[in-house]
Amino acid sequence: MKNKKILWICVAAAVLLLIAAAALFYANKFHIEIELNGEPEITLEYGSSYTDPGAGAYLRGVLFMKEGKELPVTAEDPVDPEKTGSYTVRYAARKWGWSGEAERTVRVVDTQPPVLQLAGSEKITLTAGAAFEDPGCSASDGYDGDLTSQITVTGEVDTKTAGTYTLTYEVKDSSGNAASLSRTVTVKAAASTGNTVLPKNRTIYLTFDDGPGPYTAKLLDVLAKYNVKATFFVTNKPDYNHLIARMAQEGHAVGIHTASHNYKEIYASEEAFFADQQIMQDIIIEQTGSPTRLMRFPGGSSNTVSNFNKGIMTRLTKAVTDRGMVYFDWNVSSGDAGEVNTTAEVVKNVKNGILSCRYANVLQHDIKKFSVNAVEEIIQWGLANGYTFAALDETSPTCHHGINN
Ligand SMILES: [Zn+2]
Structure with missing residues (x-):
């Protein structure tokens, strides 16, 4: 009996011990932890070598076996250091019913921009009227290879107009690294610019400013009737701009007189003047197919209406010449812009003016x-008195008045 009682106590104790052990085991929450060696995110320049730093795996509990028991780790490593992109390295470990997983991100990047190389010189100079062909540019990138076909070029060279032009070459590689390079092309005015050739015959250059307008077509009819060529210094008159095409077709010279003819605007700055002049030049190109190098300043180069901007005419007369333009004033005024308002007075003023000149540049x-x-x-x-009528060109007498501002 006594033995049996002891046995029962032993059994009960064993059961209790087992329950306690099970509870303790449960409370210890066994699990597998994976610890990465090195950083969880690694950025790598393409082409460099990559060795995964690996990871350690441990079976651990929260109450005991905190240090853990080291387990073997399997790693799946897809990193290709020759190919840009984002890769995930996966680690796993298993022991009995437990398993653990971890990840590392490896980015393979290309931070090197492509290299651009100009064909031909970085600075090219040519004479107005000469042909220009861009010698081009090549691009190579360590990662993408030849990117020449991806180059974009901005800027244009107007070989007809003197000035300095910039061509900019730009390219980006597949990682967005950009490179750019520029070339300057200087178009110098042709040697003939401003080289006046005096006419052999007594010559009348009829010039007409501020048009085209409602009387221009009729004027062109009269000029055609006598086969007389004249010069028109035009402004932007949208209703009549089509007559500029007719002027050129019928052999007259077309020059720029500015688009707006607004003194306050055009003489406000060199930038404003050239912006306005470009508008008129574009209209002339649209109407005649080619740009003009002839021009006349509103008010003439001697004007004082520009006095609100000190020295502007000194600067502009030089700047337009530097750009290959030839500007004309006049030596015979019809007076039709001011004091005169009858046909008879215009005829009289022009005849008297012409008589006192070897060659006459007549302003109407x-x-x-x-x-x-x-x-x-x-x-x-004029015809009855042996004069020749001619249109102005780049070699005609410019009749400059002199600068007063
Ligand atoms: Zn005018």
């Missing part, structure tokens, strides 16, 4: 009907 305005009406009589008189 084809937006004035009474002035246009004087042209036929002036032509008849």
